[in-house]
Amino acid sequence: MAKSESIRLVGYARVSTVGQETNLQIDALEKAGVSVIYQEKTSSVGARPELQKLLDSLTKGDCLVVYKMDRIARSLKDLMAILERVQAVGANIRSLTEPLDTSVPVGIFMVQVLGAVAQLERSIIRERSVAGQLAAYRRGVQLGRKKHATPPETIEKMRALYATGEHTYPSVAKLFGVHASTAKRLITGKSSRQKMPVLGQYLDAL
Structure with a gap:
């Protein structure tokens, strides 16, 4: 042998x-x-x-x-x-x-158990995070970074420029002196709630 x-x-x-x-x-x-x-x-x-x-x-x-x-x-x-x-x-x-x-098989099983525990740990942390956000939402706390009010006419101008197809979010942002992500949010009209789909599922169920 x-x-x-x-x-x-x-x-x-x-x-x-x-x-x-x-x-x-x-x-x-x-x-x-x-x-x-x-x-x-x-x-x-x-x-x-x-x-x-x-x-x-x-x-x-x-x-x-x-x-x-x-x-x-x-x-x-x-x-x-x-x-x-x-x-x-x-x-x-x-x-x-x-x-x-x-x-050995027992060792592989232990790894699978550890993986399951890790997944459970992530799920618990996720649930706690969502619960905290939901509690804050119910108290009227604004989620995410505080946003400065942008005049409606400015938003319309940004949307009009973007609609021409000649500008991107970054180029519009540069013209108006804001961050590209801010320009995208104002142009698309997406709220902080829409950016948090997990929390949104809970809010939609209320």
Whole structure:
């Protein structure tokens, strides 16, 4: 029987401050058979150049190994983005202290669960945002940036120029000294409510 091709194990270790050490993570990674290890000392919210180098180096069949997932991802959203990038090149990711290994069925299932949780999290945030906007609307609060009143005759002139077909929104905006998005809004007559279709669905149901 032919010997199976060995998997290249690539490790990543990170600590948040310069005063901390990656020794514990390095020892665990080396014990797991990892010979190539990228490490850096930076907070999860800072730039992580070594992580980017590692991700750029991954090829099909490689396995990215970490001591814990919080060493590589700052949030669930960040983790899902990294997982997607790893899987896009045909590589896998494994945690030494958590049940996450995308090279086995259980690990793939865990990724699917994490993806579902991330989707739920986005939906909850979206619902809360809409609820807040709806409450503000009911109190009479103007949504979006405060707009300066534009004289009706000015709006008509802008629409007339645009209707000739010789002007674009930016060119009309330049003539009247306003932003292109403002010119478009005035010419088309679209309100802030129309620019928020999700909230609009709730308002239409009232």
